[in-house]
Amino acid sequence: MSPRHSPSAVKASTSMSSSSPTVARVLIDPAGLEFSVTEKEPLLRSGLRAGLPMPHDCCTGNCGTCKFQLLEGEVLQLWPEAPAQNARDVARGRFLACQTTVTTDARIKALGWPGELVPNRPARMEAVLAERRRLTKSLSHFRFRTELPAVFLPGQFALIAFSGVEGERAFSMSNLPNAEGNWEFIIRRSNGPGTAALFDMPVGRKVHIDGPFGKAFLRETDRPVLCIAGGSGLAPIMSIMRRLAQSEGGGIIDLFIGARSADELCLLDEIESWRRASLTKANYVISAGDRSDWGGDVGFVHQFLVSRCRRPLSDYEVYLAGPPPMIDAVTAVLRDHDVPAQDVHFDRFY
Ligand SMILES: Cc1cc2nc3c(=O)[nH]c(=O)nc-3n(C[C@H](O)[C@H](O)[C@H](O)COP(=O)(O)OP(=O)(O)OC[C@H]3O[C@@H](n4cnc5c(N)ncnc54)[C@H](O)[C@@H]3O)c2cc1C
Ligand code: FES
Incomplete structure (x- = not known):
């Protein structure tokens, strides 16, 4: 059951228009901006569709x-067990915009307001699984096809909903935006x-497919680029690398790919072609598995950043994706080397 809540301390507003069963209005306090919410749609997505800088990262309750x-109105929690919210939050009238909708007109205070304004408003589309190809024991490549063009920036992600599974799942696109409606993913x-x-x-x-979402997208910059992928974090990094491979004169990209074992490394032909074309200096790091034929680094990517990068870390615009412990370890190293937070773009793969 998804519980409904109204704020105990606040009376229902009389100044706002009356509610409808399918559409309600939400006013963001104190920004004074309003958007409409369709039935059962999380507030976050309605706000982003309206082009508002709604604070967000994962879109998945994590x-x-x-x-x-x-502040006013009634909400319905779509996933009350979402990890990023606890009973104390609910008792104080605090909810996750990505896992909550409204059942009446409402007034809210977005706690991190304003978030970053993300280009490309997300859209929800029907898609067909067009192709699946095994890459390694645990990773496969998926291609979905939509009627509409696939509009996103390299590094962004989408939410996929399918019958028989509660909620939606976040996956980052590994290909480039295209008019044919191809959405490609590398999924563990x-x-x-x-x-x-x-x-x-x-x-x-x-x-x-609902998307695009996410702020770890490729920025236009002349600065050196450092890309770091852990496991399936390869997906958005491939998209970013593929875009950089198309641009001229961008300089060599320092690339780190971490995997559990050598046989979990994939797409090596493409990455090595970038190395041969002097587009990238690729560094592979494995953390476990059979190392008898492995001549590369063993451990975790964060341990090799300083020694393997061609410049001081603070020179780079940095993109990274992967499991939360890897993101935490890498961002700690970047902080220790005075890399400003605004130069670091990442998605934690919860
Ligand atoms: C921004 C982002 C990008 C990602 N990109 C990739 C990628 O490119 N490749 C990849 O392999 N993985 C990626 N992941 C991780 C991927 O989303 C998870 O591995 C996947 O959700 C696991 O789903 P599961 O059902 O197998 O596992 P589970 O552990 O069962 O699912 C966990 C996730 O499912 C969602 N969920 C579960 N139940 C509900 C519910 N009742 N209502 C709503 N939501 C629910 C939540 O998001 C939860 O975190 C990404 C994650 C994030 C946040
Ligand atoms: S964006 Fe809602 S919990 Fe992450």
Whole structure:
């Protein structure tokens, strides 16, 4: 059951228009901006669709960046067990905008307001699984096709919804935006029902793709670029690298790819072609597995950044993606080397 809540300390507003069963209005306090919410749509997505700088990171209930204070109106939690929210939050009238919708007109205070204004408003589209290809024991390449063009920036992600699985799952696009409507992903099969269903899904099955989301997209800059991928974090880094490979005279990109074992490294032909074309200096790091034929680095990527990068870390615009412990370890090293937070763009793959 998804509980409804209204703020105990605040009476329902009489100044706002009356609610409808399918559409309600939400006013953001004190910004004075209003947007409409369609039935069961998380507030975050309605706000982003309206072009508002809604604070957010993961869109999946894990990070807490989208938390808001309910001032007036009634909300419905779509996933009350979301990790980034606890009973104390709910008692104080604080909810996650990515996991909460409204059942009446409402007034809210977005706690991190304003967030970054993300280019390209997200859209929800029907998509068909067009292709699935195994890359390694745990990673596969997926291609979905939509009627509409695939509009996103390299580094962004989408939410995929499919029948039989509660909620949606976040995956980063590994290809480049295109008019043909191809959305490609590199997905790790975890122990959960979402990725299990995706790996067993027959080609031709329909899903819904909602996107793009995310702020770890490639910026226009003349500065040296450092890209770091851990595991399936390779997906957005491939998209960023593919875009950089198309641009002329951008200089050599320092690239780090971390994997559990040598046989979990993939797409090496493409990456090595970039190395041969002097586009990148690729560094591979494995943390476990059979090392008998492995001549490269062993450990975790953050341990090799300083020694393997061609410049001081503070010279770079940095893009990274992967599991939360890897992001935490890398960002700690970057902080220690005085890399400003605004030069570091990442997604934690919860
Ligand atoms: C921004 C971002 C980008 C990512 N990109 C990639 C990528 O490119 N490749 C990749 O392999 N992985 C990526 N991930 C990780 C990927 O989303 C997870 O591995 C995947 O969700 C696991 O799903 P599961 O069902 O197999 O596992 P589970 O552990 O069962 O699913 C966990 C996730 O499912 C969602 N969820 C579960 N139940 C509900 C519910 N009732 N209502 C709403 N949501 C629910 C939540 O997001 C939760 O974190 C990304 C994650 C994030 C946040
Ligand atoms: S954006 Fe809502 S919890 Fe991360």
